[in-house]
Amino acid sequence: MGYRVAIVGATGNVGREVLNILAERKFPADEVVALASSRSIGKEISYGDKVLKARDLQHFDFSSVDFAILSAGSAIAKEWAPRIAAAGAIVIDNSSYWRYHADVPLIVPEVNGPVLDRWLADPKRSNIIANPNCSTAQLVVALKPLHDAATIRRAVVSTYQSVSGAGKGGVDELWNQTKGIFVNDSPSPQQFTKQIAFNVIPHIDVFMEDGYTKEEWKVLAETKKILDPRIKVTCTAVRVPVFVGHSEAVNLEFEKPITADEARAILREAPGISVIDKREAGGYATPVECVGEYDTYVSRIREDVTVENGLALWVVSDNLRKGAALNTVQIAETLLAKGLESRKAA
Incomplete structure (x- = not known):
């Protein structure tokens, strides 16, 4: 017997991608429900060879839902995740709201999937699971096998994040500014603080008192929670004029010796990773190649002699x-x- 899955925020970029992936991976769902705010009711969204119409979140009954995947921002997650969880559904939330709650697991299955064993066995569990920040997810997938082999002491990360990370508005702004520049229209920043077309912006999310941005802090805090609280992490997050695909330059310091060849061999065997690392022109991955792919790509593996x-x-x-x-x-x-098990089977 299959499962009943509700997608909250189904008309957004991530919500639509969730529906695509559920269909691609043939998730055993008897029913998938697309939910959205009142202004999006009736919008059509593709799910495999089907077309779903967005239904109203405010009036939906979650009592027979097995999974609710939330991709609608922190305000919706704060209000609705506890209500949906109280109805018995397992909530998997994409926003940042629940990531730092002590009783909410922050999960990347290839990295800390066993945490869910303890969570499932806990009769007092919250029924809420958090999904990490986009930059953190790919980072910890790459770090986990190396940490297991040689123990990471310190990580210095610079991110190069695409505009889709800022939602549809970010994608539209890059597109419109790029077109405008070619006809001599002056770019007018709206979603971003400065022109994003043909530019890079070292600022994602709000600034904090210590000078880091909230996006940079997320990478620090989430890497520690998911992988190991002892790892020292620093990050600079940069928005770049790329539509889809985040890139990261990562510098690691280990407690034990590890060579580039050893790291390359370890990463080739790790789940969720593709190694593209030829020391020649074009022998590395870029965002263009990763779009639509499941894996995290690792390239330019080399020893840091400093x-x-x-x-x-x-x-x-x-x-x-x-x-x-x-x-x-x-x-x-x-x-x-x-x-x-499905609640229908139980």
């Missing part, structure tokens, strides 16, 4: 997939693999 036991990597992934939609579906798949 520190003891150091490595440098280039990490690329589709932020709408592994950074958001794919990871939520993988969390649900992991729960099924651990024996979670």
Whole structure:
């Protein structure tokens, strides 16, 4: 007997991608329901070879839902996740709201999937699971096998994040500014603080008192929660004029010796990773190649001779997939693999 899945925020970029991935991976759903705000009721969204019409979140009954995947922002997550969870559904939330709650697991299945064993066994569990920030998800997939092999002491990360990470408005702004520049229209920043077309902006999310932005803080805090609280992490997050696909330049310092060849071999065997690392022109991954793919791509693996036991990597992934939609579906798949039954079967 299949499962009943509700997608909250189904008309947005990530919500649509969740529906695509559920269909691609043949998730065992008897019914998939697309939910949205009142202004989007009736909008049509593709789900495999079907077309769903968005229904009103405000009046939907979650009492027979197995999974609710939320891709509608922190305000909706704050209000609705506890209500949906209280109705008995398992909530997998894409926003940042629940990530830092002590009783809410923050999950990347390839990295810390076993956390869900304890969560499932806890009769007092909250029924809410958090999905990490898009940049964190691809980062920890690459770091996990290396950390297991040689123990990461410190990570220095610079992100190059596509405009789709800012939603449809970000994509539209890059498109409109690019077209406008070619006809001599002056770019007018709206979604971003400065012109994004043919430019890079070292500012994502709000600034904090210590000078880091909230986006940079998320990478620090989430890497520690998912992977190991002892790892020292620093990050600079940059918005770049790319439509889809986040890239990261990562510098690592380990407790134990590890060579580039050893790291390359370890990463080739790790789940969710493709290694493209030829030391020649074009022998590396870029955002263009990762769009629509499930894997996180790792390239430019080399030893950093400026520190003891150091490595440098280039990490690329589709932020709408592994950074958001794919990871939520993988969390649900992991729960099924651990024996979670449909509420209809129970």
